Amino acid sequence: MTLAGTVAGIAIGLTMLVWVVNLIRSDRLYVGYGVIFILGTLSAMVVLAVPPLLRAATRISFVLLPEPSLSAAAIVILTFLMVYVFIQISVLANRVMRLTQELAIRNTRQGGNESDTERPR
């Protein structure tokens, strides 16, 4: 890969990292999914930055894929799409969690020694 290609790949990776970390921080992406994306992106960046690793990966991709560069582009696009899908799942999961917590508190079954305590609303 050319130097420009490597720089572009690392730039994409850094953008991805910043995006994913910001999504986790703002509670729009579940930290468990985020960790997977961060590890995947970091691994890809290491492969891009270390020439022997990149050569090995290229050899493998030539064997596995007929058009490695196009396939790489497809993988990048698919990764971004996956993050988008996981954001939607995380947002839904967050809503379900908040709903479950609110329902649980509203439907609290009062026990013996809290009979004179009003249920939180």
Place this chain on the structure above:
Amino acid sequence: MSMSTAPRHRTLVAIPAYNEAATIRNVVERVRLNLPDSDLVVVNDGSRDSTPAILDGTDATVIVHLCNLGYGRAIQTAVLYAERAGYERLVTLDADGQHDPAQVRALLTEFDSGRWDVLIGSRYVLSQRYTGVPFGRRLGMILFSTIVGLVAGRRVYDTTSGLRVIGRQTFSSLTNWQFVDFHAEALVYLMRLGFRIGEYPITVEERRHGSTMYSAFSHIKYPLKTALMVVLGVVEASMTKRRRT
């Protein structure tokens, strides 16, 4: 949230429970016996065994998660409940019977000294060693204890203890941010916000029933998630402090 009457007691003891049928009744009874001047709530975190039926046979206040949300969210529900009901402090205890409720009194006395915002019942603060702990777990404990020391400026030896006294002043911070398991990431977040976290020595009994909530896979995932949340907690705490000023 408005309340027309204050809670009867200042202290709420919260027990998060997930599939703890073998121990939950005993834990509830021991809390009642040892802490009669505290209110008790069990957060049933979507248990699929006979935990709900057993809790029906006790006089404990029960909050039921319709599905399993995880330990961190169960604690957060208890914090939300305590905040809205006007409790001054929240004590969290594990449902597996490892914690002796009789030791909570000493913790509460220390907490009442006013030196702490969160006081952790610590298994390791006296010896400052993790003897008898399996290698992998010991490694994790040393790692996160060191990280907390480096990032927050004060080492916490037992970051994973389930026995804690949490002061009301921290409630809103704990419900406004996400946590994995209320372990190192929550401690760092609170410490960076300026809250005082202390440790008080306790002893724990061996778990006799059930198994740990951590699977083999989570032994890999947990440190990664917690480490990431520690970093994000530092960032979030700084941003929160900046917003406040």
